[in-house]
Amino acid sequence: AQSVTQLGSHVSVSEGALVLLRCNYSSSVPPYLFWYVQYPNQGLQLLLKYTSAATLVKGINGFEAEFKKSETSFHLTKPSAHMSDAAEYFCAVILQGGSEKLVFGKGTKLTVNP
Amino acid sequence: NAGVTQTPKFQVLKTGQSMTLQCAQDMNHEYMSWYRQDPGMGLRLIHYSVGAGITDQGEVPNGYNVSRSTTEDFPLRLLSAAPSQTSVYFCASSYGDRDGELFFGEGSRLTVL
Numbered sequence: 020a021q022s023v024t025q026l027g028s029h030v031s032v033s034e035g036a037l038v039l040l041r042c043n044y045s046s047s048v049p050p051y052l053f054w055y056v057q058y059p060n061q062g063l064q065l066l067l068k069y070t071s072a073a074t075l076v077k078g079i080n081g082f083e084a085e086f087k088k089s090e091t092s093f094h095l096t097k098p099s100a101h102m103s104d105a106a107e108y109f110c111a112v113i114l115q116g117g118s119e120k121l122v123f124g125k126g127t128k129l130t131v132n133p
Numbered sequence: 134n135a136g137v138t139q140t141p142k143f144q145v146l147k148t149g150q151s152m153t154l155q156c157a158q159d160m161n162h163e164y165m166s167w168y169r170q171d172p173g174m175g176l177r178l179i180h181y182s183v184g185a186g187i188t189d190q191g192e193v194p195n196g197y198n199v200s201r202s203t204t205e206d207f208p209l210r211l212l213s214a215a216p217s218q219t220s221v222y223f224c225a226s227s228y229g230d231r232d233g234e235l236f237f238g239e240g241s242r243l244t245v246l
Contacts, residue, residue: 120181
């Protein structure tokens, strides 16, 4: 069963526009949630994580995400897109165990147009 | 710092051949994992290890073997390659705690003809 669902496999925005990448999780208990970014021909790197502390999480490169339990969502946002933000973004969740059991969504490819 | 190192970066195999993808980390991480990445499928866990001598299956383990004789190394073996194993393979490591960051290698692109 899919534990995280990313809505939209491709998102295209103009430089300077708001970036919104959607992630919903399926869990009856509060999960640990992550966003990873993959630049072309590279491995993944951590953007930010939610671990049941503050519901609004700030990450690197101006990204942030808000955990909303009522909506089972963890959407990623950035107020103003930059060309360098073009990459693939993955939402991931740990339901049980440790980080060896990270379950990834299918990814959203972000294109930033000049 | 080297971090997580994967070799080879590219490999072409014929159906039925075997090979080993190497993964080494120098961060003294206990946990190591192998993922495969396919278009539109995200990353899927193949095998993982929570320490030397301990391995377990992930979501898509068929056709792959692993072993963990040292903390540093976690090789992935393809026993008899099939075209369905054409993919990009990523090794990752972490301290294993629930809020821990996974550190990824740069990937190994495998094509099976």
